[in-house]
Amino acid sequence: GAGVSQSPSNKVTEKGKDVELRCDPISGHTALYWYRQSLGQGLEFLIYFQGNSAPDKSGLPSDRFSAERTGGSVSTLTIQRTQQEDSAVYLCASSPRNSQETQYFGPGTRLLVL
Amino acid sequence: SQKIEQNSEALNIQEGKTATLTCNYTNYSPAYLQWYRQDPGRGPVFLLLIRENEKEKRKERLKVTFDTTLKQSLFHITASQPADSATYLCALVRSNDYKLSFGAGTTVTVRA
Numbered sequence: 001g002a003g004v005s006q007s008p009s010n011k012v013t014e015k016g017k018d019v020e021l022r023c024d025p026i027s028g029h030t031a032l033y034w035y036r037q038s039l040g041q042g043l044e045f046l047i048y049f050q051g052n053s054a055p056d057k058s059g060l061p062s063d064r065f066s067a068e069r070t071g072g073s074v075s076t077l078t079i080q081r082t083q084q085e086d087s088a089v090y091l092c093a094s095s096p097r098n099s100q101e102t103q104y105f106g107p108g109t110r111l112l113v114l
Numbered sequence: 115s116q117k118i119e120q121n122s123e124a125l126n127i128q129e130g131k132t133a134t135l136t137c138n139y140t141n142y143s144p145a146y147l148q149w150y151r152q153d154p155g156r157g158p159v160f161l162l163l164i165r166e167n168e169k170e171k172r173k174e175r176l177k178v179t180f181d182t183t184l185k186q187s188l189f190h191i192t193a194s195q196p197a198d199s200a201t202y203l204c205a206l207v208r209s210n211d212y213k214l215s216f217g218a219g220t221t222v223t224v225r226a
Contacts, residue, residue, distance in 0.1 A: 004157070031212065042118065042203065042216035043158070056213070091157050100212050101146065105157030
């Protein structure tokens with residue numbers, strides 16, 4: 001079946017602009033995660049959605065970052081007033097409720113803030 | 115502070131040899147540890163999971179060990195092949211949690 005998809009695959013924006021990154025999880029997966037991968041660094045947890053529960057936003061680096069998940073499926077990560085240090089690969093992952101130990105990652109969105 | 119360290123950024127080995135990667139952690143009590151493979155331009159792909167009460171796990175040519183006393187996991191690729199060339203990431207998860215905390219990864223290059 002289809003895996004996790006993310007769009008756009010690449011995004012170049014100017015400092016100060018807002019960007020929206022989209023994630024389509026695997027159908028039926030209740031858990032959805034956003035991570036950020038900066039050059040030469042490990043993946044950094046951003047936010048976690050599980051079903052209808054309140055999301056775990058503990059990893060969001062600033063209030064310029066927000067995410068929502070509509071209808072328990074598609075998720076959008078929004079970065080407002082982008083800064084150059086926001087440049088990174090943003091990865092989305094999903095997992096099924098009965099097997100949350102394994103996360104299935106999408107290909108990522110490469111964001112470059114000029 | 116909590117830290118997850120993986121050995122040297124790059125590992126170059128000859129085809130057929132065994133690659134051994136290390137993952138050390140401090141100030142962490144993981145419920146389990148995972149290893150992922152990441153190819154350039156792609157997201158990580160899950161390989162193996164080992165729990166805190168397990169010492170060793172195997173999957174085909176892969177072997178993972180977990181020593182909670184040393185706070186270390188070793189990841190072995192036996193009979194390595196050029197197709198094994200990739201970056202390998204270790205990730206830890208605490209009890210009652212699902213957030214993955216990743217190391218920076220080790221890039222393995224297998225020469226034919």
